[in-house]
Amino acid sequence: MLDLLWEEPGLPEQPLPGMLRALYGGAFGLPERVLYANFVETLDGIVALPSVEKSNALVADGSEDDKFLMGLLRAAADCILIGAGTMLASPKGLWRPGGVYPTAEEAFAKLGEPAVAVVSTGASLDPNHPVLQRAVLLTTARGAEQFAGTLPDVVAVNDGDWVDLRAAVAVLRERGHERILSEAGPTVFGGLLADGLVDELFLTVSPVLAGRAEAGSTLGLVEGVSLLPQTRVGGRLASVRRSEDHLFLRYVFDVSH
Numbered sequence: 001m002l003d004l005l006w007e008e009p010g011l012p013e014q015p016l017p018g019m020l021r022a023l024y025g026g027a028f029g030l031p032e033r034v035l036y037a038n039f040v041e042t043l044d045g046i047v048a049l050p051s052v053e054k055s056n057a058l059v060a061d062g063s064e065d066d067k068f069l070m071g072l073l074r075a076a077a078d079c080i081l082i083g084a085g086t087m088l089a090s091p092k093g094l095w096r097p098g099g100v101y102p103t104a105e106e107a108f109a110k111l112g113e114p115a116v117a118v119v120s121t122g123a124s125l126d127p128n129h130p131v132l133q134r135a136v137l138l139t140t141a142r143g144a145e146q147f148a149g150t151l152p153d154v155v156a157v158n159d160g161d162w163v164d165l166r167a168a169v170a171v172l173r174e175r176g177h178e179r180i181l182s183e184a185g186p187t188v189f190g191g192l193l194a195d196g197l198v199d200e201l202f203l204t205v206s207p208v209l210a211g212r213a214e215a216g217s218t219l220g221l222v223e224g225v226s227l228l229p230q231t232r233v234g235g236r237l238a239s240v241r242r243s244e245d246h247l248f249l250r251y252v253f254d255v256s257h
Helices: 018-024 055-059 064-075 084-089 102-109 141-147 165-174 186-194
Strands: 003-007 034-041 046-048 079-083 115-119 135-140 154-158 179-182 200-205 235-243 246-253
Touching (some): 018 064, 018 102, 034 046, 034 064, 034 186, 064 102, 079 165, 115 165, 135 141, 135 165, 141 154, 165 186, 179 186
Parallel strands (some): 034 179, 115 135
Antiparallel strands (some): 003 235, 200 246
16 A cells, blocks of 8 residues: 655546555546556666666565556556567466456456557567567567567557657557556656657656676666757656655656657
8 A cells, every 4th residue: 555645736636446545545547648657676776787686676666555556557558568678577467457466356446457569670570479469569660560560569660770759659658558568567657768759757666776797788768869968857756655665756748759
């Protein structure tokens, strides 16, 4: 159960089953049209250990409340956006709300079942991953040629070597997905930030330290792009919750659509 420490007045509210409202520690809601991301990071800003299986659990320090929040954010979404790296890190993942926090599965189901979108050039994509049987693959023209007829839903977003994230999000909007949750990794997140596409960030701060022995052994919240000093991307703190030694922060970014 999360304890509310502070919250900005006037945040959106949507109907929640009583169980979810109690676990969240109050009202919860999202704007009707929003792209939001969810991460857990260590005290020293590490979100993943690429060479360690299921490193997310280590980073989260085993927090059940972090799992609950992940489930709630999934259940509130129309679509969950993931990258190939995130998919490979969870070989059996289906990105269902109840999958991460089964205790609230029935309550999550009352909010809805989100679609799943995978953004990838196809270079490191495992076509046999189970989530791809129900997800849309947002890829390049070359990637679409590679997986046409193999996967049920493939969209060629653009030509070139990399997927245009702005165009990929536009495809999801055209499909009616107004609330998009990014659970992609720090490289895709960095690209979304650089393109001004991120409206909100839910950030869990875990009480553990990861350290860094060598380059590439850990990943920070944002990878693959340089922001400061050229570009300031700043969030407005909108909510602070706590569960024992974990902090649950919500930031709102001022971006134009």
